[in-house]
Amino acid sequence: MAVSRGFVGRRPADSARVPPGQYVTRDFPVLSAGPTPYTPLDTWDFTVRGLVNRPVSWSWQAFRALPHENITVDIHCVTKWTKLDTTWSGVSLDTLLDAAPTQASYALAFCDGGYTTNVPLADLRGGQAWVVDEYDGQPLDPEHGGPARLLVPHLYFWKSAKWIRGLELRPADEPGFWEMFGYHNYGDPWKEQRYQGD
Amino acid sequence: MHPLDGNAMAGVMHDLFARDMTTMGYQCTGCGKTGAVAEMAVYASGPGTVARCRDCDTILLMLSERRGMYCLDAPGMTHAILPLA
Amino acid sequence: MTVETPRVTTIALAIRDWPGHRAGQHVDVRLTAPDGYQTERSYSIASAPEDADVSLTVERLDDGEVSPYLVDELRPGDEIELRGPVGGYFAWDNELGGPLFLVAGGSGLVPFRSMLRHHRASGSRVPVRLLCSARSLELLIYREELIKLAADDLVDVSVTLTREAPDDWRGYRGRIDPALLSTTGWSAKEEPLTYICGPTAFVETAAAGLVALGHDPGRIRTERFGGTGV
């Protein structure tokens, strides 16, 4: 392996704020495993289903009417970029999950376009996760997951599923899309849990 | 999103199969379409590389690389047929 | 190194044990930082199989990781690691025949330079029509060479400028569309062999335009570089 003279590449940032192996980017790379779905808002809904007495759904209007919070967080992508101080607006998952009492311990987020990702329910509660519909004061762009995406900033960003349509609550954990293909089941950026076995 | 195509996977696939794969044909399990590997829609911006059918978006190939080791899955390809060219 | 436009440079490589390539193939360039960090990108081969050197033509994307290094930082004598040549699908040689229609957006012209040089060097009798789309005349790569190539009776070169054109510009203006593809290319009846290369959105537009004009999709080959239009 020969070093390419003068090449540094996008270098990991040396800062307590940035997880190991990550570099800070100013733009917002589009992370995608498929074509961008364009779901009309009048057919969009968000559903909590699975291990619940009765599934609960919100239409777009009902979702927009739920209390929204402004969120400023750092996000960390497994492809090694970190973006600091991103600002979002959305509904806390505490609000959504309170509407659907459950004994479940795990959630599988499902999305338009067929994407899924798994997150322990405990990681979605306690003010750590949101369903966001605005980025930087604007409606969330379809390329970045609009109309609405999950935001779980303390995990690698693939857990923050784009084009989310709901959560399936489960007694047992089941791997989602990337997790099935060898990515880490939990994905803590501070422990560099990129792949299975990390 | 502006996906690439199977040409972008030529190098990696050459490493894996020790031959040129871009001219290989495939058949999609989703819609039955046949095409050349070079014509797949390739999304390379995610954690791994995902190749999909250009007609119906069925996933044909998934490639991930971890520390220099490749892992390849072909969930949506029924046959690799004969070279087209 | 040859500066093609303010953002584009052609790099000549001296390669040990080069196995030879087919016109239109590419290589993967791998860069390694002192701490072992590696990254890799594909670049089409700009030279013909008959040329003495193997060369690449790279367009610098301002926020890119690899292209600014290759355009601004690399110096004669530096070493880079390559994989290839690879990709037999987007390759042309004389035996594949024609008539040929080559449609290039921006740096999508690179593999066609190899094909056109091969066409000349192999004494091919295949008639070729080349359509290039560039933002402006200053950003059109290989300008001088295109003028020379167009002197060949068998090779027809058309250029369209999408953003700005000199007042006395005699070529086409505006983005490619079916009308431009049909004036500058072959009719579907002539059953051309078509290669389209460039930014993804450009390739999609050109391919859809030709299919709408009745061309056989089986005789259209495409290569997408990523990114938006020209």
Ligand SMILES: Cc1cc2nc3c(=O)[nH]c(=O)nc-3n(C[C@H](O)[C@H](O)[C@H](O)COP(=O)(O)OP(=O)(O)OC[C@H]3O[C@@H](n4cnc5c(N)ncnc54)[C@H](O)[C@@H]3O)c2cc1C
């Ligand atoms: C088969 C193949 C052949 C290629 N041949 C050539 C060639 O001959 N000459 C050449 O200059 N390039 C060529 N490319 C493109 C090249 O591989 C790189 O994608 C390009 O140089 C950008 O790399 P980067 O590291 O500078 O940018 P990155 O760091 O990868 O990207 C920086 C930003 O630019 C965007 N971007 C990525 N690619 C493009 C693009 N092509 N156009 C516009 N925006 C983009 C990204 O989304 C990102 O936001 C080819 C690509 C393929 C797949």
Ligand SMILES: [Zn+2]
């Ligand atoms: Zn299909």
